[in-house]
Amino acid sequence: MRVTFLGAAGEVGRSCILVKGEDANILLDAGIKLGSVEEYPTLDEALLKEIDAVVVTHAHLDHSGYLPHIYSKGFKGPVYATKPTFELINVLVSDYLKISNPSGVKKGIVQQMQHHYNIVEYHKEFGIKGLKVKMVPAGHILGSAMIEVHDGRNRLLYTGDVNFRTTKLLDPAYTERLAADTLITESTYGGDADIFPSERSVLNKMAMSIKETLRSGGSILIPSFGVGRAQEVMLVLDDYMRSGGLPTVPIYTDGMVNKALRIHRHNVIYCRDELQKRILLNDDDPFKSRNFVPVDTVQLRRQVMRGNPPGIIVTTSGMLTGGPILRYMAHMAQNERNKLILVGYQAEGTRGRALLEGARSLSIGERNVDIKLAVEKYSLSAHADRPQLLHFISRIKGLRNIMIVHGEPEKSRQLMLSLGRRYNTTVPLNLESLSI
Numbered sequence: 001m002r003v004t005f006l007g008a009a010g011e012v013g014r015s016c017i018l019v020k021g022e023d024a025n026i027l028l029d030a031g032i033k034l035g036s037v038e039e040y041p042t043l044d045e046a047l048l049k050e051i052d053a054v055v056v057t058h059a060h061l062d063h064s065g066y067l068p069h070i071y072s073k074g075f076k077g078p079v080y081a082t083k084p085t086f087e088l089i090n091v092l093v094s095d096y097l098k099i100s101n102p103s104g105v106k107k108g109i110v111q112q113m114q115h116h117y118n119i120v121e122y123h124k125e126f127g128i129k130g131l132k133v134k135m136v137p138a139g140h141i142l143g144s145a146m147i148e149v150h151d152g153r154n155r156l157l158y159t160g161d162v163n164f165r166t167t168k169l170l171d172p173a174y175t176e177r178l179a180a181d182t183l184i185t186e187s188t189y190g191g192d193a194d195i196f197p198s199e200r201s202v203l204n205k206m207a208m209s210i211k212e213t214l215r216s217g218g219s220i221l222i223p224s225f226g227v228g229r230a231q232e233v234m235l236v237l238d239d240y241m242r243s244g245g246l247p248t249v250p251i252y253t254d255g256m257v258n259k260a261l262r263i264h265r266h267n268v269i270y271c272r273d274e275l276q277k278r279i280l281l282n283d284d285d286p287f288k289s290r291n292f293v294p295v296d297t298v299q300l301r302r303q304v305m306r307g308n309p310p311g312i313i314v315t316t317s318g319m320l321t322g323g324p325i326l327r328y329m330a331h332m333a334q335n336e337r338n339k340l341i342l343v344g345y346q347a348e349g350t351r352g353r354a355l356l357e358g359a360r361s362l363s364i365g366e367r368n369v370d371i372k373l374a375v376e377k378y379s380l381s382a383h384a385d386r387p388q389l390l391h392f393i394s395r396i397k398g399l400r401n402i403m404i405v406h407g408e409p410e411k412s413r414q415l416m417l418s419l420g421r422r423y424n425t426t427v428p429l430n431l432e433s434l435s436i
């Protein structure tokens with residue numbers, strides 16, 4: 001097999017890896033990079049003509065957002081993913097097309113893409129022209145998968161985005177009996193300093209901080225990835241309210257968070273056992289809590305912005321690159337009683353990253369908005385941290401080669417250095433090709 005990185009090498013975003021077998025050319029992921037400018041994988045029309053199929057690890061746009069582009073360019077091959085991944089792709093990609101309106105993407109393309117969807121089950125092998133492919137749970141978001149590719153001689157494992165902790169929603173990534181001679185791993189939190197404290201202690205601190213703000217009459221804004229983090233945060237807050245750890249206030253949800261919540265609800269068999277049992281045996285459906293209030297009218301949105309009564313707002317986008325969060329910020333950021341809580345990764349060049357680094361003014365639309373509200377960050381990451389990545393790598397049988405992607409270059413390099421000489425490890429560049 002030969003592997004070429006068309007994106008996500010030395011960066012977080014536009015994941016797209018070309019795997020060439022003897023007869024087959026497949027893409028692992030087809031993502032875009034969202035930021036001040038939108039960036040795409042390096043995939044010209046000639047190369048696209050040679051692609052037989054795309055296999056997508058999960059629905060986040062940095063792994064799936066290029067699909068409407070390639071189908072608009074006339075690609076006719078199949079795309080493989082799990083059932084929830086396709087359902088979430090429909091929501092995320094439609095939203096992205098509506099907001100970004102990227103050039104070259106045909107109208108109605110999401111509808112046309114459906115004809116090419118091939119649903120795969122976890123652990124069930126399928127073939128693409130001589131390559132054997134299998135997806136196993138990645139614990140990152142609903143339906144997320146790691147991908148194994150086997151050509152009869154060599155075995156490649158690609159993590160996509162991966163999490164080894166049990167979360168409110170999901171079981172951790174599947175790590176039993178993993179064997180591969182080559183691993184392509186993400187390294188979002190692979191840096192020396194990326195050692196997460198226990199989730200419980202992070203959540204307790206976050207709850208204390210929220211309580212303090214609510215007590216003083218302020219509201220909380222939680223920008224979040226619409227899929228995964230948002231639902232996780234909602235369930236966590238609801239639990240604290242039920243157990244008295246937080247005062248009961250409305251948890252307002254705006255934008256695609258609500259659609260994604262419904263997709264979680266009807267794909268609950270992809271969630272962790274405990275959640276399934278709560279719904280099936282106890283008739284206690286955490287997805288339908290009375291504390292969740294969808295913001296579905298202009299009047300309600302205005303009321304929420306006035307903070308009367310105070311509440312917690314969970315909405316997109318997670319790095320403040322777009323979405324309803326910007327409208328809330330434009331109205332609520334000048335009030336020092338309010339608080340913004342960041343819960344996920346903040347890429348370089350985004351408003352979220354600027355706030356994290358202490359920016360006291362943000363440009364939103366045409367205007368500059370003064371930032372008077374407090375900004376705090378709690379690491380509720382859906383990614384593995386460095387110790388977890390190292391432990392995972394040490395458990396893969398027969399591993400010889402490691403390619404580190406999906407990370408800021410410094411973090412990927414630090415992960416490489418800590419792996420020592422046991423493996424043949426590289427941090428490839430985009431367009432670099434490696435034989436395995």
Ligand SMILES: [Zn+2]
Nearest residue numbers: 058060140161
């Ligand atoms: Zn992801």
Ligand SMILES: [Zn+2]
Nearest residue numbers: 060062063161
């Ligand atoms: Zn990603």
